[in-house]
Amino acid sequence: MPALFSEGFLLGLSTGFYCLASCLPLLAPYLLAEGRSAWKFNFGIFLQFLAGRFAAYMLFALLASLAGQAGRYALPAWALPLGMAGCGLLMAAMAAARVRGEAAPCLLRQDLNPYFKRLPLALGFLTGINICPPFAAGFVRLLELADIMKGFSYFGGFFAATSLFISPVLLGTPWLGRRANEIGRLTLLLAGLWYLALGLKGLIILY
Amino acid sequence: MNPLCTIEPGSEKGTTAGAAAVFSLLVFVPALFFASVIAGREISRYYALAWALFAGGTAFAIAYTGRVSAWRRLFFSLSALAFLFHFKSSLITGAPAPSCFADAPFCHIAMAPYFLNYLRQQYLALAGGGWALWGPLSLGAAWLFVTLALGRGWCSWACFYGGIDDGLSALPGRPLLKIDGWALKVRDLPAALLIFLLLVSLAYALPVYCLWLCPFKLTGSFLDGQGWHRTAQYALLLAALAALVIAPLLTKKRFFCSFLCPFAAWQAFWGRLNPFRLTAAADCNGCRACVAACPMTAIKCGPGGKAEILAYCNLCGQCLDACPRAGLRYTVFGLELPAAGGALGALLSVKYFYVFSALTLATAFSSLWAPAALRDLVKLIGG
Numbered sequence: 001m002p003a004l005f006s007e008g009f010l011l012g013l014s015t016g017f018y019c020l021a022s023c024l025p026l027l028a029p030y031l032l033a034e035g036r037s038a039w040k041f042n043f044g045i046f047l048q049f050l051a052g053r054f055a056a057y058m059l060f061a062l063l064a065s066l067a068g069q070a071g072r073y074a075l076p077a078w079a080l081p082l083g084m085a086g087c088g089l090l091m092a093a094m095a096a097a098r099v100r101g102e103a104a105p106c107l108l109r110q111d112l113n114p115y116f117k118r119l120p121l122a123l124g125f126l127t128g129i130n131i132c133p134p135f136a137a138g139f140v141r142l143l144e145l146a147d148i149m150k151g152f153s154y155f156g157g158f159f160a161a162t163s164l165f166i167s168p169v170l171l172g173t174p175w176l177g178r179r180a181n182e183i184g185r186l187t188l189l190l191a192g193l194w195y196l197a198l199g200l201k202g203l204i205i206l207y
Numbered sequence: 208m209n210p211l212c213t214i215e216p217g218s219e220k221g222t223t224a225g226a227a228a229v230f231s232l233l234v235f236v237p238a239l240f241f242a243s244v245i246a247g248r249e250i251s252r253y254y255a256l257a258w259a260l261f262a263g264g265t266a267f268a269i270a271y272t273g274r275v276s277a278w279r280r281l282f283f284s285l286s287a288l289a290f291l292f293h294f295k296s297s298l299i300t301g302a303p304a305p306s307c308f309a310d311a312p313f314c315h316i317a318m319a320p321y322f323l324n325y326l327r328q329q330y331l332a333l334a335g336g337g338w339a340l341w342g343p344l345s346l347g348a349a350w351l352f353v354t355l356a357l358g359r360g361w362c363s364w365a366c367f368y369g370g371i372d373d374g375l376s377a378l379p380g381r382p383l384l385k386i387d388g389w390a391l392k393v394r395d396l397p398a399a400l401l402i403f404l405l406l407v408s409l410a411y412a413l414p415v416y417c418l419w420l421c422p423f424k425l426t427g428s429f430l431d432g433q434g435w436h437r438t439a440q441y442a443l444l445l446a447a448l449a450a451l452v453i454a455p456l457l458t459k460k461r462f463f464c465s466f467l468c469p470f471a472a473w474q475a476f477w478g479r480l481n482p483f484r485l486t487a488a489a490d491c492n493g494c495r496a497c498v499a500a501c502p503m504t505a506i507k508c509g510p511g512g513k514a515e516i517l518a519y520c521n522l523c524g525q526c527l528d529a530c531p532r533a534g535l536r537y538t539v540f541g542l543e544l545p546a547a548g549g550a551l552g553a554l555l556s557v558k559y560f561y562v563f564s565a566l567t568l569a570t571a572f573s574s575l576w577a578p579a580a581l582r583d584l585v586k587l588i589g590g
Contacts, residue, residue: 025406032402179395186399194407201435 004150005157008138012161015134019162022132023053026087028169029191030123032184033095035176042173045120050163052124057159060129061151064139068146077206080130085199087126091192094119095185134162221273222553230270230554234566235263241571246578254578261285262570269562270554275524279364280373282566286573287370289580294423296583314423315361316368318350319473320404320416327409357568358481359474360561362464362503363523364569367576368423368451372464373523376455376502384457390504394465394519397472404469416469422447461502465519475518483561485522486541487514488534500529522561537561 012019027049035042138158142151176184221227242255261282268278318325325347353361362369408415417424419440447467454462464471487497493512502525509515514526514535527535536543537558547555 021410021412025403025410028406029402183395183398183402186393186396187402190399190403191406194403197439204435 001150001153004145004153007141008154008157008159009161010157011134011138011141012158013164015137016162016165018132018134020165020168022130023127023166024169025191026091026123026127026195027166029091029184029187030094030120031169031173032176033181033188034120034184035173035181037174037176039170039174042170042176046167046170048120049124049127050166052121052126053128053163054124054159055121056125056128057155058152060135060139061142061155062148064142065146065148065151068143078203081199081202081206083126083129083199084195085203087123087130088192088194088196088199090119090122090126091188092196093192095189095192134158221271223550224271226551226554227267227270229551230559230563231263231267234266234563234570235259237567238262238570241567242574242578245571245574250579250582254581255574257581258574258578259570262566266562266566269566270559274528275558275562276528279524279562279565280377282569283364283370284374284377285370286365286569286577287367287374289573289577290367291371293576293580293583314417314421315350315366316421316468316470317414317417318346319470320401321408321414322473323405323409324412324414353568353572354474354477354480356481356564358483359478359519359521360481360483360565361474362468362471362521364565365572366464366470367573368468369461369464369521372451372455372461373502375452376459376461379456379459382457382459386458386460386504387499390460390465391507394504394517396466397468398475400467401469401472419443420447420467422451422463459502460504464521465502465504471519471521474521478518482539483522483557483564484538484541485516485520485524485526486536486538487516488532488536489513490532491534492532494531496529496531497526497535500525522565 027046030049031042031045034045135158138155142154145151145154222230239256239259242259243252246252246255246258265278265282269275272278353365357364363373404416420443422444424444447463450467451463454460491513493508493514495508495514497514498506498508501520502523503519503521505517505520506526507515507517522537524537527533527537537556539557544555544557544560546552553559
């Protein structure tokens with residue numbers, strides 16, 4: 001098991017830059033929009049995002065192992081575009097609710113509902129199920145292994161290593177102010193529309 | 208306009224003809240040097256001389272009349288038209304090689320949203336010893352020099368997109384569409400677009416701005432293949448072209464530069480390195496003439512009704528001409544130089560230091576295409 005953790009960790013270390021590039025367009029605008037000039041608060045958002053990613057990875061580890069056991073070696077074709085469209089829709093909706101201003105219905109208002117405070121978690125989860133090339137490589141390995149515990153171990157290592165690459169996104173956040181938040185919301189809207197369009201395009205091509 | 212404003216707009220005073228001639232000469236000499244070096248390698252130096260004379264003439268007009276923006280706009284728009292004429296005619300005739308434009312390395316607007324990719328290229332060059340990849344670093348050094356010398360002034364003196372936008376925004380007498388109500392609310396859109404493009408360009412290892420938004424590409428040769436992507440890219444190209452060409456005619460604002468250009472946001476951020484500023488006088492009475500005149504939506508009414516210059520100001524000088532109290536000044540970090548006496552003393556002000564810096568640099572940069580465009584025109588007329 002430790003050997004598989006190391007194998008996943010090494011895969012993450014060697015391909016982490018791609019994870020950084022894939023996750024930045026989602027995480028950076030969110031942090032810019034919702035972050036504050038406080039490390040602790042921003043670190044909380046980051047941890048929630050990572051937790052969402054972790055949950056997605058573990059789910060995939062489970063599904064890949066089960067698929068491997070059942071002798072199926074392919075993902076459903078709709079999984080990636082649907083995840084991408086969902087991610088984009090969530091980002092655009094969050095941004096649109098905030099861009100209109102304080103008087104508009106605000107999805108992320110802190111006293112609205114505790115459930116909505118967990119949105120970074122959902123964003124992390126949706127990011128996790130957007131399959132990037134290194135993730136796909138790990139996924140294929142799990143199909144071969146076809147063992148649930150081994151799958152958890154392998155993807156645990158992969159998650160730990162790739163998280164190291166994503167963490168520098170926190171560096172600039174202690175200087176965030178109200179103006180940066182406003183720019184972040186517009187960025188979140190643009191990025192959301194981009195991913196929504198790409199996801200919908202993928203679904204339209206399929207059906 | 209506030210009824211208290213009784214002084215006529217454009218009350219900036221010029222210098223004497225002699226001082227203006229000296230200033231013109233000061234601009235002409237370095238302009239001729241740079242134009243000869245840059246353009247003279249491939250075409251006759253007479254074309255370089257003509258362009259340097261035009262720059263010197265612009266300097267004379269600015270100094271003699273004291274009005275920066277009107278003459279700047281003439282130089283700026285002609286430079287941009289020359290780019291359009293030379294670049295596009297070269298593409299149409301399929302003969303860009305004989306021109307000096309062939310040496311222009313890369314569009315400056317693409318530089319900003321592609322910056323993270325440049326960093327990655329530099330990392331790869333360091334790691335792999337691929338020295339051919341060091342090109343972007345020299346481009347980065349050129350940008351740093353421009354930013355230190357000119358800062359945000361790049362967008363009002365040198366940019367060939369901006370010249371089109373600026374020239375067209377000056378054509379209508381009054382705006383057909385008033386956008387003052389919402390313009391400030393979306394003024395940060397270029398900054399958001401810049402961040403988005405930086406991230407997505409890195410993620411996809413593609414120049415996303417060039418593919419999706421650049422209004423200058425009249426050829427589809429480097430767009431994606433046929434299908435949904437290509438249709439969307441053409442639609443966005445037309446939208447960006449409309450923002451560059453039609454929107455300034457309707458709004459009398461530099462629409463593309465104000466709301467879509469990622470390089471404008473980039474330069475607004477890094478332009479702080481440059482010492483030149485536009486500063487409102489302490490006794491500004493808040494008549495808002497400058498707010499209406501600003502083509503970049505970069506002035507708002509601050510606390511106490513005083514004009515507040517935003518970071519997006521590109522020091523074009525339009526507000527100087529519009530202010531009825533001559534209450535706006537070019538400064539160095541908000542400070543003016545002590546007044547000097549004598550006929551030439553008027554030239555020892557921040558305004559003329561800035562105009563000298565901007566005009567010589569813009570002439571040097573535009574020497575990549577303007578003399579060649581003149582040559583194209585002569586050939587076209589002469590058959």
